[in-house]
Amino acid sequence: MPYCFIKKYTLAFIVALVISLPVISQTIGVQLYSFRNQFAKDVPGTLEKIAAMGVKEVEGGDSYGLPVNEFKALLKKNNLKVVSVGADFKQLSEDPNKAVETAKTYGAKYVMVAWIPHGETFTIEDTKNAVEVFNKAGKILKENGISLCYHPHGYEFLPYENGTLFDYMVKNTNPAYVNFEMDVFWVKHPGQDPVALLRKYPNRFPLMHLKDRLPGTEGNQKGHADVETNIVLGAGDVGIAEIMRTAKKIGVKHYFIEDESSRSMEQVPKSLAFLKTVK
Numbered sequence: 001m002p003y004c005f006i007k008k009y010t011l012a013f014i015v016a017l018v019i020s021l022p023v024i025s026q027t028i029g030v031q032l033y034s035f036r037n038q039f040a041k042d043v044p045g046t047l048e049k050i051a052a053m054g055v056k057e058v059e060g061g062d063s064y065g066l067p068v069n070e071f072k073a074l075l076k077k078n079n080l081k082v083v084s085v086g087a088d089f090k091q092l093s094e095d096p097n098k099a100v101e102t103a104k105t106y107g108a109k110y111v112m113v114a115w116i117p118h119g120e121t122f123t124i125e126d127t128k129n130a131v132e133v134f135n136k137a138g139k140i141l142k143e144n145g146i147s148l149c150y151h152p153h154g155y156e157f158l159p160y161e162n163g164t165l166f167d168y169m170v171k172n173t174n175p176a177y178v179n180f181e182m183d184v185f186w187v188k189h190p191g192q193d194p195v196a197l198l199r200k201y202p203n204r205f206p207l208m209h210l211k212d213r214l215p216g217t218e219g220n221q222k223g224h225a226d227v228e229t230n231i232v233l234g235a236g237d238v239g240i241a242e243i244m245r246t247a248k249k250i251g252v253k254h255y256f257i258e259d260e261s262s263r264s265m266e267q268v269p270k271s272l273a274f275l276k277t278v279k
Helices: 003-020 032-039 043-052 068-077 089-094 096-106 124-143 165-172 184-188 194-200 240-250 264-275
Strands: 028-031 057-060 081-086 110-113 147-150 178-183 207-210 254-257
Touching: 028 032, 028 264, 032 043, 032 057, 032 264, 043 068, 057 254, 068 096, 081 096, 081 254, 089 096, 089 124, 096 110, 096 124, 124 147, 124 165, 124 178, 178 184, 178 194, 184 194, 184 207, 194 240, 240 264, 254 264
Parallel strands: 028 057, 028 254, 057 081, 081 110, 110 147, 147 178, 178 207, 207 254
Antiparallel strands: none
């Protein structure tokens, strides 16, 4: 058989193989908060179950009542790597070095904060204060080899000038020190489009929470929702498949399934299976 003929069909085979591969080939992690109810009863057993799902990366920061070294030993035993840990806004504001310490304790490269304290309505003053706190804390974290990410919860999408408060936040935080973790549920819930937001700010979302929503759920901009509206990825109205395709293109680095429902132990394996079908 002529070499050119072989080369042609070898190339065709490779193209066909790539097309058939899942769109996301890297590890899909989980946010350990998904299993808070199970951890309350059995920490070692819960970590074993998470590992049995094929999970390798986690987002955490809590030892669920165990001494930290004991919890870390269980993580190591189950080959679970902590990529990101949580910190609250007050800690970042008053003692960002404490967040550095937690991250280094777990070997995490990211610190994420998921809530900005505010009154009944999130305001531009709240936003400006957060920007100042994030820029200052993010610089300290960066100097220690750690990246800071803020996780919006929906109230940040209230209108401001020609955009939203979130737009102001993105434009006024230094990307060398501050970026974002997109929770796709909490972008959809206040009426935003996760795909459009990824495309608008393609270099600002290194982390992503994967969460789907029961169709027909009424959204809001308050940052609150019934946790039981969290359903298996791909079965809801968030548009997970297209989000994943876009996220791969822009280079999201780490993905964590976060299922806050009472069915997380049953739903997360199904969500992982769905992600393997996305092409």
